[in-house]
Amino acid sequence: HQDEEKLVEYMDELEFLADTAGATVIKRFTQKLTQPDPKTFIGSGKAQEIRDYVKENEVGTVIFDDELSPSQLKNLEREIEVKILDRTNLILDIFAQRAQTSYARTQVELAQYQYLLPRLTRMWTHLERQKGGIGMRGPGETEIETDRRIIRDRISLLKEKLKTIDRQMATQRNNRGKVVRAALVGYTNVGKSTLMNAISKSEVFAENKLFATLDTTVRKVVIGNLPFLLTDTVGFIRKLPTQLVESFKSTLDEVREADLLIHVVDISHESFEDHIDSVNQILMEINAHQKPMVMVFNKIDDFSYEKKEEDDLTPETRKNISLSEWQKTWMSKSKYPTVFISALTKENFPEMKKLIYDEVLKIHISRFPYND
Ligand code: GDP
Structure with missing residues (x-):
């Protein structure tokens, strides 16, 4: 009984987050599992149910309350055939919308790249599917490597930038006596x-x-x-x-x-x-x-x-x-x-x-x- 109550509260909060990010929630799905499925997080029956609903109601995005592993994200997008967001991605998105100073923007950008890095392949899977997957593998892989390198460089740059600001802020805090x-x-x-x-x-x-x-x-x-x-x-x-x-x-x-x-x-x-x-x-x-x-x-x-x-x-x-x-x-x-x-x-x-x-x-x- 208490679990049910908690579940509703968690979903309420997720809906509030989605609302803050600018989405309109039209349906909630829940599932009781002793353990999340390592491949798809939810069971395949549930994934099917969501997929049917998404198709019928032209839903644009499905949001999960937990952080999904890179492969779970990929598998779910393949099964449900819709954009999937997890809780982390949603929160990062809200932070990105709300960051007002360049310092906050730098912090959010860093967090976003760190989130993105292990999930890069996902985008290419889409491309492969769109283009029938033929001949995409080679160049795709190379481009992912290039992208990874660019993102890694960007991450170290952002870290440096933050370090400088952190030092300035530490000095400011010290000066407050x-x-x-x-x-x-x-x-x-x-x-x-x-x-x-x-x-x-x-x-x-x-x-x-x-x-x-x-x-x-x-x-x-x-x-x-x-x-x-x-x-x-x-x-x-x-x-x-x-x-x-x-x-x-x-x-x-x-x-x-x-x-x-x-x-x-x-x-x-x-x-x-x-x-x-x-x-x-x-x-x-x-x-x-x-x-x-x-x-x-x-x-x-x-x-x-x-x-x-x-x-x-x-x-x-x-x-x-x-x-x-x-x-x-x-x-x-x-x-x-x-x-x-x-x-x-x-x-x-x-x-x-x-x-x-x-x-x-x-x-x-x-x-x-x-x-x-
Ligand atoms: P923060 O995110 O913790 O900084 O929260 P905010 O100060 O932005 O307030 C969040 C919301 O709660 C706003 O809509 C406020 O108007 C509302 N709020 C804040 N304090 C009170 C209070 O004492 N009573 C009521 N009813 N609403 C409040």
């Missing part, structure tokens, strides 16, 4: 930019789309005469492509080098607990999991609670736990200072500011012990 640095972290679309705007009264792009923020924004914030720097970072997501974790090094360095993490959670989202796990997982991967942290549960204005009489008899679900129950649970469960707010209506802002102030002050005092 001993001022306490706090970083907003959280799953994508939880309200980090909105919160940043509300706290720093600046105008950071906020939108109900995934990954509105790709570049980090740093703002100087003063709470109760205590100045500190606040950074907005790229949103984390379940199964964030590893290529991106690597190429967004500098963006993630803001997190790695922050003194305090402000972990923003969207409590109106059904899977917010999964989101917390995903974020913690990535923090662990970048070795930033032991930093002081404040938990900010956002969007309490949007929390829906539909307790009905008969719910007393049914097992607890997301919908029949009230906000105050969540609060109590999390206040006692979390080892971090925790607050429940709405970045939109600014409800409980004083409490949140006090929490952040206290944490920043602790760090500040440890750094400037002899000042007033």
